[in-house]
Amino acid sequence: MLSLNKESIKDMAAWKAAGVAGLDFDREKMVRATKENPIWVHFGAGNIFRGFIAMLQQELLGKGKADRGIIAVETYDEEIVEKIYRPYDNLGLQVIMNVDGSFEKTIIGSLADGLIGDASESADWAALQEIFKKPSLQMASFTITEKGYKIKNLQGAYTAEVADDIAKGPAAPHNVMSKVVALAYTRYKSGQLPIAFVSMDNCSHNGEKLCASVQEIAGAWAANGLVDKGFVEYLADSQKVSFPWSMIDKITPRPADSVKEALVQSGIANIEPVQTKKHTYIAPFVNTERPQYLVVEDHFPNGRPALEAAGVMFTDRSTVNRVEKMKVCTCLNPLHTALAVYGCLMGYTLIADEMKNPLLKKLIEKIGYDEGMPVVVDPKILKPMDFIKEVIEVRVPNPYIPDTPQRIACDTSQKVGIRFGETIKAYCSRSELDVKSLEYIPLAIAGWCRYLMGIDDAGAPFALSPDPLLDMLTPCVAGVELGKPETAAGKLKPILSNETIFGMDLYAVGLGTKIEVYFAELVAGKGAVKAVLEKYLS
Numbered sequence: 001m002l003s004l005n006k007e008s009i010k011d012m013a014a015w016k017a018a019g020v021a022g023l024d025f026d027r028e029k030m031v032r033a034t035k036e037n038p039i040w041v042h043f044g045a046g047n048i049f050r051g052f053i054a055m056l057q058q059e060l061l062g063k064g065k066a067d068r069g070i071i072a073v074e075t076y077d078e079e080i081v082e083k084i085y086r087p088y089d090n091l092g093l094q095v096i097m098n099v100d101g102s103f104e105k106t107i108i109g110s111l112a113d114g115l116i117g118d119a120s121e122s123a124d125w126a127a128l129q130e131i132f133k134k135p136s137l138q139m140a141s142f143t144i145t146e147k148g149y150k151i152k153n154l155q156g157a158y159t160a161e162v163a164d165d166i167a168k169g170p171a172a173p174h175n176v177m178s179k180v181v182a183l184a185y186t187r188y189k190s191g192q193l194p195i196a197f198v199s200m201d202n203c204s205h206n207g208e209k210l211c212a213s214v215q216e217i218a219g220a221w222a223a224n225g226l227v228d229k230g231f232v233e234y235l236a237d238s239q240k241v242s243f244p245w246s247m248i249d250k251i252t253p254r255p256a257d258s259v260k261e262a263l264v265q266s267g268i269a270n271i272e273p274v275q276t277k278k279h280t281y282i283a284p285f286v287n288t289e290r291p292q293y294l295v296v297e298d299h300f301p302n303g304r305p306a307l308e309a310a311g312v313m314f315t316d317r318s319t320v321n322r323v324e325k326m327k328v329c330t331c332l333n334p335l336h337t338a339l340a341v342y343g344c345l346m347g348y349t350l351i352a353d354e355m356k357n358p359l360l361k362k363l364i365e366k367i368g369y370d371e372g373m374p375v376v377v378d379p380k381i382l383k384p385m386d387f388i389k390e391v392i393e394v395r396v397p398n399p400y401i402p403d404t405p406q407r408i409a410c411d412t413s414q415k416v417g418i419r420f421g422e423t424i425k426a427y428c429s430r431s432e433l434d435v436k437s438l439e440y441i442p443l444a445i446a447g448w449c450r451y452l453m454g455i456d457d458a459g460a461p462f463a464l465s466p467d468p469l470l471d472m473l474t475p476c477v478a479g480v481e482l483g484k485p486e487t488a489a490g491k492l493k494p495i496l497s498n499e500t501i502f503g504m505d506l507y508a509v510g511l512g513t514k515i516e517v518y519f520a521e522l523v524a525g526k527g528a529v530k531a532v533l534e535k536y537l538s
Helices: 012-017 025-036 047-065 080-086 122-133 159-170 176-189 206-223 229-236 257-265 318-331 333-345 360-375 383-394 423-431 442-450 469-476 511-522 527-536
Strands: 040-043 068-073 093-099 101-108 109-117 139-142 195-200 248-249 283-290 293-297 313-315
Touching: 025 109, 025 313, 040 122, 040 313, 047 068, 047 101, 047 283, 047 293, 047 469, 068 080, 080 109, 093 257, 101 109, 109 122, 122 176, 159 176, 159 206, 176 195, 176 206, 176 229, 195 206, 195 318, 206 229, 248 318, 293 318, 293 360, 293 527, 318 333, 318 360, 318 383, 333 360, 333 527, 360 383, 360 423, 360 527, 383 442, 442 511, 442 527, 511 527
Parallel strands: 040 068, 040 139, 068 109, 093 283, 139 195, 293 313
Antiparallel strands: 093 101, 248 293
C-alpha cells in the first residue's frame, strides 16, 4: 500500500501504477527555494485552495515557468495543518470527478509548507513574520470565506475579538484581518516592501472588502499610537500595496466516501477524511469538478507568477466586476442558494439529485435565464449564456460531485444580499424593468425564510446549517406554526426590512409583501412547499 509522504513520491512509478499522476518537477528543490525566497503566501488552507489554486502553481512548476511554490497558512482551524498537512509532508491528492464517473487523480505537490497563522503558535508566527520581511514576496492570497473579512457586527460595532485586537495592537492579534494587518506592518517596517493582497473568495468586490478591513484596523492602530502613522499611508499607496479584485469558480465539496474507497482500492493507505472540532470536513484528498475559472485584476506591485499560463485570466477591475456579477448574482450562486434552501426543505442530500426534480430545475432556470439574465452586463472574456448553460446542464447535475444543499446553505444570511439583492437593485435602477414583476427571486427568498424554521416539508425537524446570524433570524420565525399560515403575519418584517442583510428594505422596493404571501403559502401545512412549487412552476 502507498502512503502519501515525501519519501513515497520518489517512486513515481508506483504512483503511476495506482493511477495517480505524479510530479514533473524537483519538489525538494522547490521547497528549498520557496523557503529561502518565498513569492506566494496563501491564507485559508482548505479544499478550494488545494484543489484549485495550488494546482495552478503546480502547472507552472511542471512547465518550468516557476521554481517556487506556495506557503499555506491556516488562521481559523489549526487542525487542518495538524491533521492534513503535516502528517502528509504538505502533500495531497486532487481527484477530478468527471461527468462520466471516471476519476483523474494527481498528487498535489506545490505546497512548500503549511503554517498555523496564530501568535500562540510561536514558531509558526515567527516564520510568517520572516516571510513578510522577504523582498521576494509578491502576494498574499485568501480563501477565508466572506465572513472572514467582516470586522463589525450588525449594529456597526467592532466584534469583541476585533475590538480587543484594536486595543492591544499588532503583537498578538486574534482576528484574521488583524493578523494580516500585523504581518503587513512587519513588511512596512522592513522597508515598505511592495505586495499584493489578493482575495480569491467567492464574494462580490472581494478585494474591496479585504482592503476596507485592513485599512480600518491599521487606521485604528495608528490613531491609538500602536503603529507608525506612515503605515496607513503605505497601505493606501497602490504602487506599494494593492488589493486586486477576483472572481473564482470551482466546486470543491466535502470529501466523498466514494472517492476515498476508490483511492483505497487503488492501493493508497491512510487517506481517511477528518471532521475537526470546528466542523471542517477535510481529507488528504480533494474531490472536485473539472470546470474552473479564475479572473484576476492585474495589479501586482512586486510582480506575480505567470498564472496566465495555467489558464488564469488577468484583466482590469471593471471586467472582473462584470464577470463576478455575472457569476455571483445570476449564473451560479443564486441558483445554488435556491437549490440549497429548497433542497433542505424537501429532504435532498445531493444537489445533483435536486436537478432530477423538474420543479427545482425550472425554478433555477427562471431565476437565472428569465430574471437574472436581463441585467447581466457581458464581460466579453466569458459569455454569460455559455456559462449559465454549462452550470445548469453540466455542472450542477453532475451525479459524481457529492455536493449537498446543507453545505451550500451555510452562511446564507451573508450571501442573499449579493446573490439576490444585486439583481433586485438592478431592476430598481432601470426604467425599462419593473422590480415588482420579479416572481422567482422572491420565491427563493421566501424559501430561505421557510428554511429558517428548521422543519421540512413533511413536518420533521432538521438541523440548520451554520450561519452567524441564526441567533437573530430564528426567533423571527419561532412563533410560526406549520398548518397555521395566519401565525406568519408580520413575522418576516425584521428580516426583509434589514438593509444589512439585503442591501435594501425589501418592503420599500415593493417585494416584501409578495415574499410574505409566498411564505404564508409555504407554511400552509405538510406538503405545502411542493404544492407552492407546483403552483408557480407547473
